[in-house]
Amino acid sequence: MLRKTTGLAAALFLAACGQGEQAAPAPAAAQGERLTVQLSQVAQQKPLAAEIATRDQAEALVRIPGTLVDLRVREGDMVTRGQRIGTVTDSRLGYETAAYGAQAAAASAQADAARAELARIEYLFKRGVYAQARLDQARAAARSADAQVRAAREQQSASAATAGQGAIIAPATGRVLRADVPQGSVVAPGMSVATVTSGPPILRLDVPQSLARSLRPGAVVTVQDESPLGGKQGTIVQLYPAVAGGRVRADVEVPGLTTDLVGMRVSVLVDTGSRPGITIPRRFVSTRFGIDYVDVLAKDGSAASVPVQTAPGAGGSVEILSGLKPGDVILAGKAAR
Known part of the structure; x- marks a missing residue:
């Protein structure tokens, strides 16, 4: 009697287990926007x-040696090309110009004397007092004196022009970036006193x-x-x-x-x-406790959250550095888990 009771109980237990297995529901398919992961060209930055x-940057250079007596601009000022922005003076040039002026005056006086001598000789030559050779000599002396006058005046003009090169001119139209040479400084030719944008x-x-x-x-x-x-x-x-x-x-x-x-x-x-990579819209990525996740659709239709490593992308997208591969299907939003 005991054996029959035990066998009946075992049969009832197996039947109940079989009914439980048949009643287990299939996993529900995840719902939401889907996207198939593909490789694309990712811009490298x-x-x-x-x-x-x-x-370009233009330099306002000194053209003569001397002393910077005037600098009219400061950093940030706007200047135009050809504008005078400073002055360099050399007192030696003033004395030199005066000396050349005195030489020109002396040469002019000698030229006047030579012309007077030539006029006297011409007068006497016409009356047979002097020979032709003496007249030629007087004419050559007069021409030489006139040439000396012209040379002395040219030297005076050159010296005055050199003094005029003490003006410092803006080489371009723009903004002054640097003008740090103080007034009273001794400067040399080729030295920059200001830098101007160009x-x-x-x-x-x-x-x-x-x-x-x-x-x-x-x-x-x-x-x-x-x-x-x-x-x-x-x-x-x-x-x-x-x-x-x-x-x-x-x-x-x-x-x-x-x-x-x-x-x-x-x-x-x-x-x-650019290089090949995986980019997806930002809405397919969720962040929980500082970790990014993507819902990946499995073969049976269920969704599983997969941790991914991301990097910022262009136009509201993110680049997937790890965690996904081409061909994966992902879901947007919170899919069923």
Whole structure:
């Protein structure tokens, strides 16, 4: 009797287990916007530093030795080409000009005496007192005296013109960047007393030589800075074919750039080409406790949260560095888990 009761209980237990397994519901299919992950070309950008500059810088140079007695500009002033911005004087030139003037006066007096002598000899020659040779000699002496007068006057004019070169002239129209030579300083020819901007304002990049071959004219440069230039974009217009100190210089044109803050440094992102990668819209990524997750659709229709490593992308997208592969199907929003 005991054996029959035990067998009946086991049969009832197995039947109940079989009914439980058949009653287990299938997993519900996840709902939401779907996207199939694909490879695409991702723009590569490198963070660099740039400096606001001008295409060229002109130097206001001293032309004669002497003393800087007047400097009429300061940093930040606007000047026009040909404007007189300073004066250099050399007292020696004044004495030299006066000496040449005295020589010209003496030569003029000698010329007057020679012409008078020539007139007297011509008068006596007509009356047969002097021979032709004496007349020729007097004429040569008069011409020589006139030449000495002209030479002395030219020397006087040259000395006066040299003194006039003490004027310091602005070499270009622009803003004065530097004018730090104090008045009263002794200066020499070729010495710069002021630096003036010349040409349109630009952003100047110093690019490491390892990135030089990745740059090209027309590449996009984006300003990443808290200054008023933040967010503006420009293009590389010139790459200089030389390496100095392991760096290559490049000029970038940015609309709206001014020369108000020449020399200011800003942070930029430079487009250096593209590479294959995975980018998805930001709405497919959720962040929990500082970790980014993406809902990946499984083969049975369920969704699972997968942690991913992301990087900022362009146009509201993010780049997936790890966690997804091409062909995966992902869901937007909170899918069923």
